[in-house]
Amino acid sequence: MELRxxxxxxxxxxxxxxxxxxxxxxxxGLELKSEQITGAAAVVSMLLEQGITHAVWLVDTxxxxxxxxxxxxxxxxxxxxxxxxxxxxxxxxxxxxxxGGKKPVVIMQNTGLFESGDSLRGQAIDLDMPLLxxxxxxxWSADRSLMTDSAAQYLEPVLDAYGVPFWTMTATNFSTLIPxxxxxxxxxxxxxAILVPAxxxx
Amino acid sequence: xxxxxxxxxxxxxxxxxxxxAPFTGGLVWQDVSQHPDLDLPFWGAMGKASSxxxxxxxxxxxxxIWVLDGDGSLVxxxxxxxxxxxxxxxxxxxxxxxxxxxxxxxxxxxxxAGNVDFAAAALAAGFPRAYAFxxxxxxxxxxxHALAGDGPTFITLRVAPAPLPKGGxxxxxxxxxxxxxxxxxSRVLQAARSN
Numbered sequence: 054m055e056l057r058x059x060x061x062x063x064x065x066x067x068x069x070x071x072x073x074x075x076x077x078x079x080x081x082g083l084e085l086k087s088e089q090i091t092g093a094a095a096v097v098s099m100l101l102e103q104g105i106t107h108a109v110w111l112v113d114t115x116x117x118x119x120x121x122x123x124x125x126x127x128x129x130x131x132x133x134x135x136x137x138x139x140x141x142x143x144x145x146x147x148x149x150x151x152x153g154g155k156k157p158v159v160i161m162q163n164t165g166l167f168e169s170g171d172s173l174r175g176q177a178i179d180l181d182m183p184l185l186x187x188x189x190x191x192x193w194s195a196d197r198s199l200m201t202d203s204a205a206q207y208l209e210p211v212l213d214a215y216g217v218p219f220w221t222m223t224a225t226n227f228s229t230l231i232p233x234x235x236x237x238x239x240x241x242x243x244x245x246a247i248l249v250p251a252x253x254x255x
Numbered sequence: 256x257x258x259x260x261x262x263x264x265x266x267x268x269x270x271x272x273x274x275x276a277p278f279t280g281g282l283v284w285q286d287v288s289q290h291p292d293l294d295l296p297f298w299g300a301m302g303k304a305s306s307x308x309x310x311x312x313x314x315x316x317x318x319x320i321w322v323l324d325g326d327g328s329l330v331x332x333x334x335x336x337x338x339x340x341x342x343x344x345x346x347x348x349x350x351x352x353x354x355x356x357x358x359x360x361x362x363x364x365x366x367x368a369g370n371v372d373f374a375a376a377a378l379a380a381g382f383p384r385a386y387a388f389x390x391x392x393x394x395x396x397x398x399x400h401a402l403a404g405d406g407p408t409f410i411t412l413r414v415a416p417a418p419l420p421k422g423g424x425x426x427x428x429x430x431x432x433x434x435x436x437x438x439x440x441s442r443v444l445q446a447a448r449s450n
Contacts, residue, residue, distance in 0.1 A: 133313070137306075146307065149313070152437055171299075172300040174299065
């Protein structure tokens with residue numbers, strides 16, 4: 054797995070429309086509508102498999118495809134969804150959860166990351182918290198041929214400035230990327246980030 | 256009332272509560288707390304003490320969490336009132352030490368100081384219970400009741416502005432102190448889970 058692979062563009066069919074075998078999700082308590090699940094549900098299934106207990110998030114366009122699966126997991130009692138009003142709250146909530154022995158993931162858009170800078174610095178980084186963040190990569194057209202918003206331009210430089218390793222999630226790498234990003238967070242004692250591009254939007 | 260007097264009322268009633276105490280309140284609290292291993296003095300992430308307290312409340316639902324917030328901190332994160340009320344965590348007590356100033360920077364006024372009804376804001380956000388105390392006698396009469404019920408509970412304490420307490424190395428090295436306290440609190444909670 055290559056670190057900081059964010060600039061590599063894997064232009065493929067939108068992952069959220071793909072399907073994979075769903076047996077793992079069934080085993081983890083997700084209520085599935087068929088024997089197969091969409092890519093977004095498989096991502097949630099992988100988070101559960103990795104022991105994630107809470108998803109602290111403010112829904113964004115790129116990760117909105119995960120809403121249904123996160124809601125199902127919440128209802129099943131397998132992973133609690135913690136909705137916030139603004140993203141800066143989310144890292145602070147996650148740190149409180151981690152001090153209490155839980156294993157949260159923070160899900161936010163890159164715009165929210167920009168708002169969360171003081172929480173990222175003053176808590177996740179300064180307290181050496183192995184926190185996984187999944188960050189919606191707003192600002193590219195769906196085929197990633199055109200930058201449509203300056204939010205895209207600043208995401209990777211901002212993560213670099215904070216010293217946060219990051220990777221871009223695709224339909225083919227998420228099952229290895231999520232465990233890798235979590236392991237790297239534990240190894241380095243600090244946050245890591247998975248970037249969620251527009252292909253994952255509903 | 257003086258901030259230290261108000262916090263002494265809390266300290267006398269404390270058993271095993273976890274306390275998240277940012278900035279000025281944290282410096283005063285350290286002088287009255289009898290359980291520093293259960294305290295998280297909070298210097299990172301301005302305005303986010305209540306959010307960290309919420310995370311602790313979710314992680315440790317059988318233990319009461321007290322957040323000793325400031326009014327300057329709360330107005331930086333006012334949406335947290337809605338977030339906390341929405342999650343309806345019964346073991347969270349959000350206290351605001353309302354002195355109307357930014358004490359750590361020399362006492363400049365907080366926007367809206369004296370004009371904001373924080374208890375009313377908490378109720379409007381969905382807190383089931385909110386209290387306001389302006390003097391020690393009223394606080395002594397009402398605090399047991401305020402702390403006893405199911406939360407989330409909001410308490411605003413109208414306290415006098417005062418010079419920043421001397422903190423020595425705690426002020427000069429806040430990151431180290433917060434991290435040491437975070438590690439200590441984490442170990443206490445881990446031990447409690449093991450028992």
